[in-house]
Amino acid sequence: MNYSEIISLGKKVIKIESEAVESLINKLDENFAKAVELILNSKGRVVYTGMGKSGLIARKIVATMNSTGTAAIYMHPTDALHGDLGMVRKDDIVILISKSGYTEELINLVPLFKRINVPIIGMIGDENSKLAKDCDVILDVSVKEEACPFDLAPTSSTTAALVMGDALAISLLELRGFTAEDFALLHPGGSLGKRLALKISEIMYSGKDVPIVYEDTSLKDTILEITSKRLGTTCVVNEKGKLTGIITDGDLRRLLEKTIDIKELKALDVMTKNPKTISQDLLASFALQMMEQFNITSLIVVDKEKYPIGMVHLHDLVKLGLRER
Known part of the structure; x- marks a missing residue:
């Protein structure tokens, strides 16, 4: 295999994923505004949960939210079913991430969230799925295709979910009037802290x-x-x-x-x-x-x-x- 073929493969992946991200623009509707409003008016935290690759994406979004002024935590679905559900408080908001909308562990958690009476936002890849029907607000993160040629490894779908999470975090940042000085208080260490804190x-x-x-x-x-x-x-x-x-x-x-x-x-x-x-x-x-x-x-x-x-x-x-x- 020559270099040009390898480069073509890389470009193909980037093209597929960039198209998946671009398609999100037309999917942002009143549901996105409702999700932002729910979080903005909440007195608690945003609790993200997801299995596998979706869980990894959830952790990254949590990190972004915490660094931009929105308190957030990650809860592993399996651990939640074995005691960690106690992390969720009545003032919190839960966000589920699932490509299929049929993630068993999340489906098992939904009744428990409803018992606590917390709002549930779903970042779901199938709006007609079981999970989607059980959520209060749906954010459509469906993709046309994965970059994986077998449509198995989550690639485009995880990228879309991550970008949707960034859209939430930065929209909240803007609406809260979060400043560079606020950012500096949360990033006191290293060169980043110096850039944002030193006068x-x-x-x-x-x-x-x-x-x-x-x-x-x-x-x-x-x-x-x-x-x-x-x-x-x-x-x-x-x-x-x-x-x-x-x-x-x-x-x-x-x-x-x-x-x-x-x-x-x-x-x-x-x-x-x-x-x-x-x-x-x-x-x-x-x-x-x-x-x-x-x-x-x-x-x-x-x-x-x-x-x-x-x-x-x-x-x-x-x-x-x-x-x-």
Whole structure:
């Protein structure tokens, strides 16, 4: 078998699964809105359950919901029949995932859920199945075909269920007004936690470490300020101390290429006006995004009156692990 045949096989799988996902768009109806509304108004948690591959998908959706502000747990159907049903509380909502709609373990659980009187949402692949008829709300996750050539291994069906779960989770996120700061509280560790939690005020150079010269500072003294503070740049301020410009190592190199007398030059003559600035209250990750967007290595931190109070450098942000991987 040559490479082109192998690549064709891979493309075929991706095409089948992408079509399965795209078909979900036309299946979203009032039932989806009802499911979101039920969860949004619930005082309890979302209890996901499913057997086999559906159970694995349920676990992933639970993880996504928990990280986006919706409390959720996974309950194994077999364990539920042997005591774990005690996990379900009267304020909870149960979501069943089943491709066939005839999963025996789930069918056996339904009467018990009804006894507790919890709403049951079904992510079902067959709307006419036994499970579908017993659910309060049905989310249609049926697929035309599995990517498996024998139509046995769950592939397209599990992908569709996962995407439907993401649609629920992100819709709830939006409706709850869940913010990046909320996300940060739930992800304090690692580079992700840093990107979402570290504020500019916590990592910026401040006080005497900030390179600053006045507009009438000589070019020689300006170069000394840039060199001594070791950030490759300096703020330029007017007589009132307000920011008016910035001078970088690059500005100095370009100046030396010109055939002009630089002895009498002042900072005002060399600076770039209206430099990019940022507030100390923003997340440090925003500073990194700005630097990459404008292809710069430093940002001046200013207060509300445009006085320079700090500086952040690209290299420091990268060392902190703020760049996405």
